[in-house]
Amino acid sequence: xxxxxxxPKHEVTxxxxxxxxxxxxxxxxxxxxxxxxxxxxxxxxxxxFRSRSIIDNAGMPTERFSAxxxxxxxxxxxxxxxxxxxxxxxxxxxxxxxxGKETQYFGPGxxxxxx
Amino acid sequence: xxQVKQSPQSLIVQKGGISIINCAYENTAFDYxxxxxxxxxxxxxxxxxxxxxxxxxKEGRFTISFNKSAKQFSLHIMDSQPGDSATYFCxxxxxxxxxxxxxxxxxxxx
Numbered sequence: 410x411x412x413x414x415x416x417p418k419h420e421v422t423x424x425x426x427x428x429x430x431x432x433x434x435x436x437x438x439x440x441x442x443x444x445x446x447x448x449x450x451x452x453x454x455x456x457x458f459r460s461r462s463i464i465d466n467a468g469m470p471t472e473r474f475s476a477x478x479x480x481x482x483x484x485x486x487x488x489x490x491x492x493x494x495x496x497x498x499x500x501x502x503x504x505x506x507x508x509g510k511e512t513q514y515f516g517p518g519x520x521x522x523x524x
Numbered sequence: 525x526x527q528v529k530q531s532p533q534s535l536i537v538q539k540g541g542i543s544i545i546n547c548a549y550e551n552t553a554f555d556y557x558x559x560x561x562x563x564x565x566x567x568x569x570x571x572x573x574x575x576x577x578x579x580x581x582k583e584g585r586f587t588i589s590f591n592k593s594a595k596q597f598s599l600h601i602m603d604s605q606p607g608d609s610a611t612y613f614c615x616x617x618x619x620x621x622x623x624x625x626x627x628x629x630x631x632x633x634x
Contacts, residue, residue, distance in 0.1 A: 413567065440620065450526050451613060452568070452624035465621065500567060513622065515560075515567030 413516030415501050421522045427489040430519045433482070434503030441484050442502040442513065443476055452500060458484060459506075491523045527551060528616050530625025537632050543601040545628045547614035550595065554616035554623075559588065559599050562611045562627075571612070572599070604632045 414433040422428055434441045442457040455474065456466035461481040469476070473492070478484040488495055498518040505512070530547045537543045547557075556575055560568035574581045574588040574597065581588045587600040601608055609632050614625040 442620075442622075444624075449626065451528070451530070451626040452615075452622070454621055454623070457620060502567070512570065515569070517565060517567050 413501055413503060413514060415499075415516040415519050417519060418517070419520045419522075421524065422491055423524050424492055425490045426523075427487065428491045428495075428521060428523075430486040430488075430499050430521070432484045432486070432501030432503075432516060434484070434501070435505075435514055437505060438503035438514075439481075439506040440504045440513075441478060442504075443484070443486050444500040444502065445470075446498040446500055446518065448497075455486070455499075488521075491521075493523050496521055496523045526626070527623035528614060528625045530614050530628060532628060533626070534629045535631070537601075537604045537630065539604065539606060539632055539634050541604050541632075543604045543608065543630055543632070544598055545612055545614070545630070546596065546598045547616075547625050548594075548596045549616045549623075551616070551618070551623075552595070553618045556617045557588070557590065557597050558615050558617070558622075559586075560613040560615065560624075562613065568613055601630075604630075606632045606634050608632050 416431045443455040444452040455468045456476045458478045476486045500518040501516040502513045558573035559571045561571045562568040572583050572586045585602045590597045611627045611629050613627050615622045
């Protein structure tokens, strides 16, 4: 039973570049969540999807951040252009529509460093 | 504005001792309070959780104490073991939105 797959594991980029992070949720999971861990405030919810629809993206820090889930399976989080303050670990989570809201499964995260 | 405040940031406990991590929240709409355990290189994994109509929940060596009037809840790890060394996050949720504490790095000394 494969867990959540996030790629890349590490990303180092320069200010002004475009960063695209990818998340493959557990197969069949309808809900997908993007979090950011800045190690100061813990995990912050950026946005989440039910199937291919964004339900809430109020946590996106700026318009430089966008998330998509075009076919309801994998999702991408794009930062364009990246800034130094975006350096953090970006964590994806998913859950099945039939399980309780507490049963979110988390991926290992992508560690982003913006120079 | 942090919805859930967690303390301490780090904790060192001797093997066999009790580890205690505390969290506080403000929003009375929260209706579920999970704790997550995270090992290096892994995502957080659900450890134990409680609902506000219960004051205590115990699963093995892990116990959540919940004080609704004080809007506080805590995780107690009895007979702490070196294998418990990890980062622990508390969270509070309503609907699908999880709000996490800033994490506590626990180190259990052998």
